[in-house]
Amino acid sequence: MQYQAYSINNFRKIPEVNRYLSKAQVGGIELVGNIFPFKVNNYIIEELINWDNVPDDPVFRLVFPQEEMLRPYHYQQLRHAIGTGLEAYLRYTVRDIRLQLNPHPAGQMDMNVPYFGDACLDGTQHKYDQTVLLFPAQGQSCHAYCSFCFRWPQFVGAKDMKFSAHGTQDVLQYLKHNKQVTDVLITGGDPMVMRSHILRAYIEPLLGEGLEHITTIRIGTKSLSFWPYRYVSDPDADDLIRLFDDIQRAGKHLSFMAHFNHPAEMKTAVVRTAIQRIRSTGAVIRTQAPLMRTINDEPKIWADLWKKQVNEGCVPYYMFVARDTGAQHHFGIPLTSAWSIYQKAVQRVSGIARTVRGPSMSAGPGKILVNGFLELEDQNAIVLSFLQGRNPDWVNRPFLAAYDEEAIWIDDLRPLPGRDEWFWSKEYNEMCVSSRYAVER
Ligand code: SF4
Known part of the structure; x- marks a missing residue:
């Protein structure tokens, strides 16, 4: 095609x-x-x-x-x-x-862009210790756009709203100084809109000397859903598969972060062929998607999706909720409903598919997981915890919010009566001034 x-x-x-x-x-x-x-x-x-x-x-x-x-x-x-x-x-x-639509949620512009010398490192984000995000300039588009896209400012032609890296020279120096980084996530837009030789120009330098601590290359993409021919019959599809082979041969793990929202996106023969070709290189396809009202807000949809993915050898990874940007008011569903959908979906699949974590909010302080509800003596509570935190020590510490059936985001929730703030609020507010990652040039 x-x-x-x-x-x-x-x-x-x-x-x-x-x-x-x-x-x-x-x-x-x-x-x-x-x-x-x-x-x-x-x-x-x-x-x-x-x-x-x-x-x-x-x-x-x-x-x-x-x-x-x-x-x-x-x-x-x-x-x-x-x-x-x-x-x-x-x-x-x-x-x-x-x-007015919160184009850069979760402190992406102010807190996530690291400093290299006295300047910001353009086209990168560094929020959690181990992972740096790279936004190649040529990959800031997608094969189609999701109506709910949380990165919509990348596509509206406003330069001041956009992340975009031109080349890797400074990024490589930055990574060499940050030995705690193990993962580089190449993202967009969708990096798979780039021709294979351009993608290679971003990835190959990451395989070289001085970067032995980078053990995983991740590619965030919706191309398996929107254009699986990228791996099967595009003119440079074979070059792409060779690049994936080369990553594995260099001793790095390639983690392919595939975005699928609905089982209908996996119904064609070409998507299954594309998955087989990618997996034949040794890459692991991990799947993730947000839970969106009117698109996939039923347990059966998610259970079917995860089953299909496991059948194809993919690993279900994250169920997110609608982020606080763009049309969140339309696509978002209450966190209590999101948890119920997750809980009902996960009980329909075998242990193999229960690698999926969610529902999770990619919020300013970190990835916040909704773990369920608690009936306390005098009131009900929502149990939350961090999957990732700006302070790694916040991770996996349960904390409670007052039960709220309307809340669709962490900002809508309140701590239990008697508590003014979350256990992480003070520290997070202090962090909000700027990025905490900086290296000398
Ligand atoms: S694939 Fe991702 S970046 Fe592209 S339109 Fe969809 S949500 Fe946005």
Whole structure:
């Protein structure tokens, strides 16, 4: 299959759009597409979406913007700006709305970018001791965009909202000075949109001398779902598999962090072939996804997804919840419901699939896991703990929040009565000033 992408400018040319969507639905997509990035491709259109089930089809909702993604007042604001016919006013309104959508949650800009000498190390994040994230400039796009994307500022053309690394020279020096780092996560966007020789130019230097402490290369990607031909029939698919072989031969572990939201994304023969090719190199495919209202908010969906993944030799890894950015108000579900879905799903699968951890919030202080509920003498509580913390010593220490059936994020929760703050609040507030990782140049 030849890759053919569609954006907000040309999606009306898709035959299925004309056949199955009303004028009002097309207008809604166009309106929301002013704020959120939109891209879909022919594989998703032809192979993954069940058009007889649109607009409720989960893959359709996964990629096509929905009007409810805009809060009513933003919806009105945007309609008004479009109605004026003033291009500059529309641009101003779009930027204004985007800035209100928390484009960089969890302190990504202020706290995660490390210092190298007296400057920020562009295109990297370093939040937890062992793992550095690298955002190659050429990988800041995806084969299609998820409607709920938590990295949407990477795709809206605003340079000041974007992480992007040009080359690896400074990153390599930084890593050589940080011997506690064992994992480099190459992420985006989706690094698998890069041609193989470009990806090689980022990865090969990580295999060299002075970086023996880097034992794992991770690649965060949704390409297995959105464009599995990348590993099967793209012109440089074989080069890519050779690169994966070379990583293993250099004695490093390649961990392929694959993003799948729904079993429908695993139904084609080509995705199974792609998985086999990747696994044949010795790489381990770990799977992760957020739990999204209207897309995958049922236990059976998750149980089926994990079973399929295990059948293909993949390792279920994380169930996240909707992050506090973009259209979280539309896609997020209460943490109590998220836990129930996880708990009901996990009991349907064998121990082999119970490697999956969740539901987890990738929040400012760390990855916070919802462990369940407790009935105390005078009230109910939600039990939380850290899977990862800005202070490693926070990890695995249970802490309690007052039971709240509305809360969809850690900021919505409160400590139990009698406690003013979380055990980590004071330390975290002190950390909020800047990144805690810095090395001399
Ligand atoms: S694959 Fe990831 S980065 Fe790309 S659109 Fe989806 S959520 Fe965003």
